[in-house]
Amino acid sequence: MSNLRLKNIAKDFYDGRNLRRVLYQTNLTFYPGELVVLSGPSGSGKTTLLSIMGLVLKPTEGAVYLNERDITNISDNQAADLRFKNYGFIFQQHMLIDGLTVLDNVLIAFAVQGKKIRNDQKNRAYQILEKLGLKEAINMQPLSLSGGMKQRVSIARALVKDPLILLCDEPTASLDAENGITVMRILKRTAIEERKIVIVVSHDSRVFPFADRLIKIENGQIVSDTREHYT
Amino acid sequence: MRFLVAIKMAIHDRSTTAGAVLGVVAIIFLVGQQLSVFFGLLNLMSVLPDHSVADAWVMSKNIRNSDSGNLIPSSYIDRIIGIKEVEWAEPILIGSGLFRRGDGSFEPVRLVGLKRPRITGGPWSFIQNDERALLDLESVVVDKLDLRKLGHPYLDEITEIGEKRVRLGAIASGARGFQGTLVFAPLEKVREISRTPPGRYSAILIKFIENSDKERIVSQLREILPNCSVFSSEELSKLTRNYYITNTGIGGSFLFSTSIAIMIGVVIITLTMYTSVLSRKKDLALIRAIGGRKRDIFVIVISQVLFIALLGIFIGFLLLSTLLNYTLGSQIPSYLPKEVFPALTIGALFVSLFGSLLALKVALKTDPASVFH
Ligand SMILES: Nc1ncnc2c1ncn2[C@@H]1O[C@H](COP(=O)(O)OP(=O)(O)OP(=O)(O)O)[C@@H](O)[C@H]1O
Numbered sequence: 001m002s003n004l005r006l007k008n009i010a011k012d013f014y015d016g017r018n019l020r021r022v023l024y025q026t027n028l029t030f031y032p033g034e035l036v037v038l039s040g041p042s043g044s045g046k047t048t049l050l051s052i053m054g055l056v057l058k059p060t061e062g063a064v065y066l067n068e069r070d071i072t073n074i075s076d077n078q079a080a081d082l083r084f085k086n087y088g089f090i091f092q093q094h095m096l097i098d099g100l101t102v103l104d105n106v107l108i109a110f111a112v113q114g115k116k117i118r119n120d121q122k123n124r125a126y127q128i129l130e131k132l133g134l135k136e137a138i139n140m141q142p143l144s145l146s147g148g149m150k151q152r153v154s155i156a157r158a159l160v161k162d163p164l165i166l167l168c169d170e171p172t173a174s175l176d177a178e179n180g181i182t183v184m185r186i187l188k189r190t191a192i193e194e195r196k197i198v199i200v201v202s203h204d205s206r207v208f209p210f211a212d213r214l215i216k217i218e219n220g221q222i223v224s225d226t227r228e229h230y231t
Numbered sequence: 232m233r234f235l236v237a238i239k240m241a242i243h244d245r246s247t248t249a250g251a252v253l254g255v256v257a258i259i260f261l262v263g264q265q266l267s268v269f270f271g272l273l274n275l276m277s278v279l280p281d282h283s284v285a286d287a288w289v290m291s292k293n294i295r296n297s298d299s300g301n302l303i304p305s306s307y308i309d310r311i312i313g314i315k316e317v318e319w320a321e322p323i324l325i326g327s328g329l330f331r332r333g334d335g336s337f338e339p340v341r342l343v344g345l346k347r348p349r350i351t352g353g354p355w356s357f358i359q360n361d362e363r364a365l366l367d368l369e370s371v372v373v374d375k376l377d378l379r380k381l382g383h384p385y386l387d388e389i390t391e392i393g394e395k396r397v398r399l400g401a402i403a404s405g406a407r408g409f410q411g412t413l414v415f416a417p418l419e420k421v422r423e424i425s426r427t428p429p430g431r432y433s434a435i436l437i438k439f440i441e442n443s444d445k446e447r448i449v450s451q452l453r454e455i456l457p458n459c460s461v462f463s464s465e466e467l468s469k470l471t472r473n474y475y476i477t478n479t480g481i482g483g484s485f486l487f488s489t490s491i492a493i494m495i496g497v498v499i500i501t502l503t504m505y506t507s508v509l510s511r512k513k514d515l516a517l518i519r520a521i522g523g524r525k526r527d528i529f530v531i532v533i534s535q536v537l538f539i540a541l542l543g544i545f546i547g548f549l550l551l552s553t554l555l556n557y558t559l560g561s562q563i564p565s566y567l568p569k570e571v572f573p574a575l576t577i578g579a580l581f582v583s584l585f586g587s588l589l590a591l592k593v594a595l596k597t598d599p600a601s602v603f604h
């Protein structure tokens with residue numbers, strides 16, 4: 001079964017003068033088909049952990065395995081390539097590019113690869129946008145969308161590549177309750193129905209009911225890792 | 232696709248894009264305008280050797296330009312026509328005098344005396360009458376752009392140069408000099424006005440028969456005229472231009488103002504491109520995070536630069552040609568050889584790329600991890 005595995009991961013940062021450990025010996029394995037919520041207080045290392053999983057940050061110690069292949073020390077280009085093929089990202093801010101339409105934004109990962117966008121990629125974008133209730137917005141600019149719509153566009157941007165792994169950092173933090181729940185429903189459905197690894201960083205308690213697995217982190221250490229079923 | 236994404240982003244960021252375009256426009260327009268004046272002045276400097284139909288010029292020893300030399304004796308002409316490849320050899324006499332304007336005041340002029348009946352070395356393009364006017368001893372020819380300085384004489388008006396009676400026989404165009412107002416007249420008239428001794432000339436213009444080996448004849452002329460300067464017309468033109476460029480400060484002032492124009496352009500482009508990349512830093516980080524490689528960022532930034540540069544070059548040339556159309560036929564000398572257009576285009580592209588180095592450096596350093604913060 002495909003998986004993402006962190007083995008003895010640790011991370012140090014320079015804060016001004018000193019090297020400070022913000023993440024201690026972490027061992028975690030993630031499997032498709034479940035929604036993982038990673039929770040903890042501010043500054044506990046959630047984003048750091050997510051960045052290492054997302055191959056945008058190199059760990060100080062330990063190794064990252066994707067489908068049992070060690071990808072800790074791959075080149076910058078190889079990492080970009082893996083991110084392109086296997087990862088979808090969703091952030092607290094929608095991070096849509098101004099000046100590009102909703103459709104352009106959804107297809108941006110393909111567009112910047114320097115190849116012509118294929119019709120099947122375009123069709124998939126249309127399908128996903130329609131599914132997320134954004135059919136009318138396809139040719140609109142991000143500036144003219146509501147917060148909830150923008151976040152859904154950013155989800156479409158992550159899903160269009162059909163990635164194995166979906167990494168979400170506080171995806172509901174800038175949304176109201178209703179939009180937050182919509183987003184979590186989409187993520188949950190993606191994890192279960194499309195059998196993806198979905199990891200959601202959040203300290204928003206509204207998110208917990210959606211978790212199949214809840215990992216708590218404090219001061220750079222995993223303090224609990226439980227599989228429970230909430231409904 | 233990257234190019235399209237880049238351009239859509241640039242179009243969206245109207246103000247920074249417009250700023251950068253302005254930088255390119257400034258370079259094209261200011262440098263182009265400087266160049267046109269510079270080339271216009273070059274044309275004035277060497278107007279006589281450039282437009283004489285002669286292949287070679289003989290002047291006194293050690294001249295440094297076509298405008299100043301001692302007189303040479305007419306006997307040289309006999310020696311010159313002894314060479315069988317010489318089709319003809321005609322003297323000119325350069326003098327000076329005061330042209331009396333209609334209101335009674337005077338304008339100093341440079342007289343170019345041409346020998347009848349061949350009258351070579353004179354004006355080549357006319358707007359009223361033609362070179363045949365110079366067959367008449369009384370008649371002089373001036374350029375239409377010099378008419379104002381000369382008090383707007385009308386055709387056939389009688390006036391005086393150096394107290395000798397002359398008549399405005401024809402009006403030429405493009406026959407302006409760098410060293411004062413040129414007045415073309417029959418050689419005898421110039422001799423009379425500037426009181427030069429008979430049998431003495433300023434230069435001898437030589438035409439070779441068709442298809443002859445010019446270089447060889449020029450060196451042959453140098454051998455038989457050891458006390459003279461012998462130049463092909465092209466050499467004399469070059470010599471004269473170099474003389475004025477280096478000795479009048481025109482070259483220096485041109486280089487100075489051109490460098491300033493380029494510097495201003497580079498600074499504008501550098502600042503605006505830098506600002507534009509900074510304001511797009513989050514987008515660039517996103518592009519990196521979702522799988523864009525460094526080279527994709529490179530292509531995006533360079534595409535924007537090229538888009539801006541081409542737009543700026545287009546607008547710059549539009550403005551420049553408007554200006555040139557306006558100054559054409561005015562007192563301001565202006566001339567742009569065709570080669571200047573591709574050269575300026577390539578130069579502006581190069582300068583735009585140079586101005587974008589800082590922005591590119593910042594863009595390539597974008598850390599994909601920064602999307603999470
Ligand atoms: N690039 C960096 N350089 C130096 N220190 C960093 C860097 N990134 C994170 N840190 C530090 O590492 C610690 C963990 O940061 P991280 O962003 O992972 O926390 P977090 O759990 O995501 O917090 P929040 O809930 O506020 O987003 C913090 O103390 C932070 O200051």
Ligand SMILES: [Mg+2]
Binds near residue numbers: 047
């Ligand atoms: Mg965080």
